[in-house]
Every structure is written in C-alpha cells, then in structure tokens.
Amino acid sequence: xxxxxxxxxxxxxxxxxxxxxxxxxxxxxxxxxxxxxxxxxxxxxxxxxxxxxxxxxxxxxxxxxxxxxxxxxxxxxxxxxxxxxxxxxxxxxxxxxxxxxxxxxxxxxxxxx
Amino acid sequence: xxxxxxxxxxxxxxxxxxxxxxxxxxxxxxxxxxxxxxxxxxxxxxxxxxxxxxxxxxxxxxxxxxxxxxxxxxxxxxxxxxxxxxxxxxxxxxxxxxxxxxxxxxxxxxxxxx
Numbered sequence: 431x432x433x434x435x436x437x438x439x440x441x442x443x444x445x446x447x448x449x450x451x452x453x454x455x456x457x458x459x460x461x462x463x464x465x466x467x468x469x470x471x472x473x474x475x476x477x478x479x480x481x482x483x484x485x486x487x488x489x490x491x492x493x494x495x496x497x498x499x500x501x502x503x504x505x506x507x508x509x510x511x512x513x514x515x516x517x518x519x520x521x522x523x524x525x526x527x528x529x530x531x532x533x534x535x536x537x538x539x540x541x542x543x
Numbered sequence: 544x545x546x547x548x549x550x551x552x553x554x555x556x557x558x559x560x561x562x563x564x565x566x567x568x569x570x571x572x573x574x575x576x577x578x579x580x581x582x583x584x585x586x587x588x589x590x591x592x593x594x595x596x597x598x599x600x601x602x603x604x605x606x607x608x609x610x611x612x613x614x615x616x617x618x619x620x621x622x623x624x625x626x627x628x629x630x631x632x633x634x635x636x637x638x639x640x641x642x643x644x645x646x647x648x649x650x651x652x653x654x655x656x657x
Contacts, residue, residue: 439583464645473547473633473648474586520586530601531646533578533586 432457434521436534444542449508451537453521456502463504464522465495474520480504516541546570549634549649556624557657564619564652566634575617578633579603592617624656
C-alpha cells in the first residue's frame with residue numbers, strides 16, 4: 431500500500447521568506463514522488479517529480495524538493511516566497527508498479543505581503 | 544502545455560437530473576482518470592481507463608459511470624444527481640508506460656446539486 435501525509439493544511443509565510451511544505455510517504459517499495467500545484471479554479475499542474483535519479487529535484491517557479499529515504503520524506507521548499515506562489519500544493523506517490531497515483535490532502539500556502 | 548478540457552466548468556442542477564461531465568484530451572494519452580475533490584480532503588480516484596473500451600472503478604465508490612469509446616474522450620455520467628454528489632470533479636490523463644506517473648489535469652467541473 432502507498433500513502434502520503436502532508437503536515438499542515440494551511441501554511442502562511444511572508445513575502446520573501448522561506449517556504450517549507452512537508453510531505454511524508456509510506457511505500458513498501460521505492461516510490462516515485464510528485465508535487466502538484468493548484469491555483470484557484472484551476473486543475474493541478476506538475477511542479478516537480480522524483481523518479482530515483484538525483485535526490486534533490488528542481489522544479490518550476492524556483493521550487494525544489496529533497497527525497498530522504500531514511501526519513502521517508504519529500505518536503506517542498508523555495509528560498510523566497512512570492513505572492514504568485516499562493517496556491518494549494520499536493521504531494522503524491524506512485525509505487526510498486528501501480529498505475530494509480532495517491533494524493534495527500536493538500537496544503538494551502540498563503541503569502542503575506 | 545497540457546491539452547485536456549472539461550465541460551462544463553460549473554453546473555448547478557436539481558436533484559434527480561441526469562448529467563454528463565465531458566473530458567477530452569488531444570495528447571493521444573492512453574490512460575485517463577476521474578478524481579473527486581472536496582475541500583480539505585485528498586483527491587479520490589473514482590474511475591480510470593487504460594485505453595479504449597477499458598474502464599475500472601477507483602478507490603472511492605461512486606454512483607457515476609464512465610465510458611471510453613474513443614481515446615480522446617472520457618465522459619462521466621450521473622443518472623440521477625443527488626446533493627451528496629456536490630463536489631469538484633477533475634479529469635486527468637497520462638502517457639502509457641509503467642510508472643510514468645505524471646498526470647495532466649483539466650480545469651475541473653464544479654457540480655452543485657440542489
């Protein structure tokens with residue numbers, strides 16, 4: 431079985447501050463991990479993905495995530511938040527040959543000017 | 544740039560009505576999915592398809608049905624809508640291949656049943 435847990439349904443940061451969104455996964459086999467972003471009234475868009483190559487993955491809009499097997503984590507970071515980063519972020523996992531992606535419950539990021 | 548389209552974007556209907564949510568993609572993807580999204584909840588997979596004439600139920604039980612007669616088209620139908628069906632429905636597609644993983648989403652159809 432596979433699952434993801436996102437800690438914190440809402441995160442607020444000041445513009446220019448570090449963004450850290452947490453994701454822990456559970457998988458019996460090496461997983462593929464993803465972060466998706468959803469802007470208001472839109473569908474989800476892939477931000478970045480880990481597919482067992484480099485453990486530090488860089489994505490769009492300055493975001494990056496680090497795969498830590500020992501901690502079963504895949505936290506999303508961005509050094510300096512921008513107002514346009516306000517959105518909902520979903521961590522997702524696919525593993526073991528399953529063709530289905532399992533999503534977390536999402537974290538809404540608010541950026542305060 | 545993803546090319547997957549959902550219509551209608553917003554729909555408000557009365558109880559008992561039949562509705563069909565349309566989903567089309569122009570990327571030639573074999574795999575297509577329907578997710579149900581409610582505030583504060585994870586996205587729940589309700590239907591998926593691996594190709595023409597292939598449909599499967601997802602992890603979340605749903606009274607809706609789907610069909611896949613053409614590669615590009617994956618409509619979802621509710622024969623008799625109820626207030627409990629009020630939700631956002633997201634259609635997605637992905638390329639064939641094991642663990643491709645990346646999903647391309649439409650903008651969603653927000654359904655309200657009165």
